[in-house]
Amino acid sequence: MADRFFKNVMPNFLAEKPVDNTTSSESGEDSITKLICLPDKTLSDSLRISALDLKDTVVRETWGLSGKHEQDYTVYTGALGTAYLAFKAYQVTNNANDLKLCLDIVKACDSACRDSSRVTFLCGRAGVCALGAVAAKHAGDEMLLGHYVTQLKEIKLSSDLPNELLYGRAGFLWASSFINYHIGNNTISNTRRRSVADEIIKAGRKLAKKGKCPLMYEWHGKKYWGAAHGLAGIMHVLMDMDLKPDELEDVKGTLRYLIKNHFPSGNYPSSEGSESDRLVHWCHGAPGVALTLVKAAQVFGDKQFVQAAMDAGDVVWERGLLKRVGICHGISGNAYVFLALYRLTGKVEYLYKAKAFACFLHDRAQKLIFEGRMHGGDRPYSLFEGIGGMAYLFLDIFEPSEARFPGYEL
Numbered sequence: 135m136a137d138r139f140f141k142n143v144m145p146n147f148l149a150e151k152p153v154d155n156t157t158s159s160e161s162g163e164d165s166i167t168k169l170i171c172l173p174d175k176t177l178s179d180s181l182r183i184s185a186l187d188l189k190d191t192v193v194r195e196t197w198g199l200s201g202k203h204e205q206d207y208t209v210y211t212g213a214l215g216t217a218y219l220a221f222k223a224y225q226v227t228n229n230a231n232d233l234k235l236c237l238d239i240v241k242a243c244d245s246a247c248r249d250s251s252r253v254t255f256l257c258g259r260a261g262v263c264a265l266g267a268v269a270a271k272h273a274g275d276e277m278l279l280g281h282y283v284t285q286l287k288e289i290k291l292s293s294d295l296p297n298e299l300l301y302g303r304a305g306f307l308w309a310s311s312f313i314n315y316h317i318g319n320n321t322i323s324n325t326r327r328r329s330v331a332d333e334i335i336k337a338g339r340k341l342a343k344k345g346k347c348p349l350m351y352e353w354h355g356k357k358y359w360g361a362a363h364g365l366a367g368i369m370h371v372l373m374d375m376d377l378k379p380d381e382l383e384d385v386k387g388t389l390r391y392l393i394k395n396h397f398p399s400g401n402y403p404s405s406e407g408s409e410s411d412r413l414v415h416w417c418h419g420a421p422g423v424a425l426t427l428v429k430a431a432q433v434f435g436d437k438q439f440v441q442a443a444m445d446a447g448d449v450v451w452e453r454g455l456l457k458r459v460g461i462c463h464g465i466s467g468n469a470y471v472f473l474a475l476y477r478l479t480g481k482v483e484y485l486y487k488a489k490a491f492a493c494f495l496h497d498r499a500q501k502l503i504f505e506g507r508m509h510g511g512d513r514p515y516s517l518f519e520g521i522g523g524m525a526y527l528f529l530d531i532f533e534p535s536e537a538r539f540p541g542y543e544l
């Protein structure tokens with residue numbers, strides 16, 4: 135088990151210290167501890183410089199100076215992930231070149247995805263339309279905004295579509311929530327959104343029939359629990375909808391079922407009946423569930439969800455320093471659990487933990503990858519598997535009130 139993650143030897147909490155050059159060099163503190171203890175402004179500046187350097191590398195490798203684009207257009211591993219990172223950089227620095235870069239990449243993705251049958255935000259055409267629409271709004275380009283919104287409205291969902299986040303109905307629904315959140319309610323009509331949510335709930339109730347959990351779903355023959363393909367992701371998206379009282383009860387009941395059946399370690403199984411307590415990822419395991427529980431705590435105001443979210447956060451701290459950098463199954467994604475817990479509870483320990491994970495990456499990741507002790511990701515420059523995600527986290531970490539797990543938190 136231990137070979138999936140680095141043993142976390144960082145203290146559970148350290149306060150920021152005033153800069154004192156005489157003692158810091160003699161105290162024997164390791165480089166990460168020194169980084170964490172830097173005043174926020176100093177650390178923030180350092181992470182921001184690193185983030186923008188990483189972003190330039192990602193752009194160079196995935197897009198090129200002349201505007202080439204890869205076959206893979208998705209947010210998850212493709213060019214659209216670079217566009218999303220450029221958009222984040224624009225939000226932080228207000229540099230119009232980043233917004234233009236984002237729109238240029240989205241335009242290329244728009245051409246590349248025309249024949250694609252994938253419909254979600256993270257892995258399909260809805261991501262192109264939703265990000266394109268939001269970026270066009272920021273650029274003040276009403277025509278382009280209209281183009282992307284129309285494209286999204288025209289996406290058809292086939293009746294045999296799965297319900298999960300990466301390839302299914304929940305992933306399409308999330309794209310519509312993203313557009314409505316950033317552009318205005320009813321940009322994608324409630325009627326359309328409601329019909330997709332109806333399908334999701336109907337399918338969940340049908341498969342759950344006679345089971346102990348009110349809603350259940352299958353993807354490729356497995357009843358997944360995690361954020362990417364399973365219950366945590368689907369419940370997360372449903373909680374952005376105006377649900378009827380009986381539907382809210384089913385969502386609540388489903389989350390209570392997950393909480394009741396977690397592993398003795400506090401981690402969550404990746405699928406129904408799985409006894410393999412290995413994965414502490416956003417896609418599978420406690421981190422994705424934790425973000426859903428934070429959302430549940432906000433939606434339902436129920437202390438049980440707050441406690442369960444914090445308990446899942448403890449697992450992420452203990453076993454979440456993964457030997458990968460990315461958002462989906464890497465340290466960057468896991469850091470977002472602490473940012474979410476900080477927003478929920480206001481406890482400064484969580485902000486420290488998010489910073490600690492970011493400092494670990496900042497101090498060690500490139501070296502560990504170079505030495506072969508950390509995996510650089512199958513798509514090493516991508517947003518969800520590579521250093522794109524690390525750059526995104528570094529841009530987010532010092533505005534926790536604004537920080538959102540990309541493609542998942544609104």
Ligand SMILES: [Zn+2]
Nearest residue numbers: 415417462463
């Ligand atoms: Zn993953």
